[in-house]
Amino acid sequence: SIGGRVTLAAVSDSRAIRDSVPMIAEACGSAATPQVRNVASVAGNLLQETRCWYWRMERFDCVRKGGEGCPAREGEHRFHALFPEGPCLMVHPSNLAPALLLLDATIEVAGGDRESIPMADLQPDPTKDWRSTSVLAPGEVLTGIRFDPAPNSGFVALKQKQSFDWPMVSGYAVLDLDGDVIRSARTCAGAVAPRPRLLPAVDAALAGVSITDDAAIRKACDAATEGAAPLPGTTYKKTLLPVAIRRAVMAAANPGGDA
Ligand SMILES: Cc1cc2nc3c(=O)[nH]c(=O)nc-3n(C[C@H](O)[C@H](O)[C@H](O)COP(=O)(O)OP(=O)(O)OC[C@H]3O[C@@H](n4cnc5c(N)ncnc54)[C@H](O)[C@@H]3O)c2cc1C
Ligand code: SF4
Incomplete structure (x- = not known):
């Protein structure tokens, strides 16, 4: 606590x-x-x-x-x-x-x-x-x-400036791993909605995927944009969001390492 x-x-x-x-x-x-x-x-x-x-x-x-x-x-x-x-x-x-x-x-x-x-x-x-x-x-x-411990958890912020600013988009992931295989995942997006946005479609797509299977991880994280309704000036966030989530998943799989 x-x-x-x-x-x-x-x-x-x-x-x-x-x-x-x-x-x-x-x-x-x-x-x-x-x-x-x-x-x-x-x-x-x-x-x-x-x-x-x-x-x-x-x-x-x-x-x-x-x-x-x-x-x-x-x-x-x-x-x-x-x-x-x-x-x-x-x-x-x-x-x-x-x-x-x-x-x-x-x-x-x-x-x-x-x-x-x-x-x-x-x-x-x-x-x-x-x-x-x-x-x-x-x-x-x-x-x-x-809160309970979550040693396999990761956060990644994509920023315009590396300091002195809020993220344009941020990704969060908590994984339950069986070796390299994701038994279950929970993911969330920050800086894209008036409240933190849970991503159940990504979670479902990540279940059973190996963290070494880059193509499957990318495909699963693409589901993060389901339901997006960008404003003319926030369309770029649709491109950033799957990247932030994928990097958060990799950070969660490898805590303390490079995302
Ligand atoms: C340039 C800049 C960049 C920033 N970038 C980020 C960023 O990237 N990510 C990010 O998350 N934040 C960012 N922040 C926000 C920053 O991290 C602080 O969290 C924020 O400024 C609040 O500061 P504070 O703790 O002094 O809260 P305060 O300003 O003191 O409080 C904020 C509000 O919370 C209320 N409050 C405070 N404590 C309590 C309590 N115990 N119980 C009930 N109500 C309470 C206050 O009444 C007030 O309404 C940024 C801020 C600045 C200035
Ligand atoms: S200007 Fe619009 S987006 Fe900004 S705080 Fe007011 S209602 Fe919300």
């Missing part, structure tokens, strides 16, 4: 986390910059607001601010959704959230009338509530995160 106030740098540097869930260490170590990671907390990372530039600029109104429309739809949206859900076209900004979703993590909370929330329920359904970053009630705080 990790305390909510632990910094991203501490998670990334933890030998215990790196050995037991390398995907978490890599996701935290890849976020932002060393300076930001030294102060940003796990809770703050999960609950951070959208990076949408229209949301961040006061002079623009939009549905996420409680107003009308979405200026990103006709405007600059190259870092927005490949799989839009609801009227806000943002992508979930947290590197950590997809990893915790894959691990079926439990979010520990205090200050309200419950002690925990399943990670899958931390964020509201963006087709019903497109304004809130989480379901936490006023006064409720995130105190920690619990």
